[in-house]
């Protein structure tokens with residue numbers, strides 16, 4: 001069975017990143033809880049470094065009842081960042097911040113047009129779902145692939161590239 005415990009280190013990074021880059025979360029009353037888990041899950045052969053979840057419905061209501069005797073009409077749902085502890089301890093601080101920033105990008109609070117309706121917590125998907133092989137074979141074939149590649153290329157310096165790649169990069173490209 002998986003064991004969970006409160007992740008203070010992750011919470012500290014959340015507290016720093018939310019006002020800096022995730023202002024829409026700061027503007028609502030939504031709670032973000034952070035937990036470590038003792039085992040790391042695998043997905044398609046890769047170790048999962050973190051997971052963004054929302055807790056809503058009955059589970060959230062029961063948690064609320066445990067924490068406050070009278071929950072009233074307060075929205076009880078909340079977000080959770082779940083981080084397996086073992087890979088976390090081997091990450092650099094920069095990688096940890098990037099991971100937490102990534103998980104925060106999954107969180108969205110949908111506000112209703114009618115203020116009497118409750119707000120809704122949403123887990124957003126990634127900006128890009130693509131196979132490396134498709135980009136290798138077909139290039140930047142649609143707008144989301146293109147804008148992702150553009151952002152990634154701005155992070156590359158000439159030093160990151162192999163000599164042949166520098167040549168490819170500066171050589172005129174045949175678009176045909």
Ligand SMILES: [Zn+2]
Nearest residue numbers: 102103106126
């Ligand atoms: Zn993700």
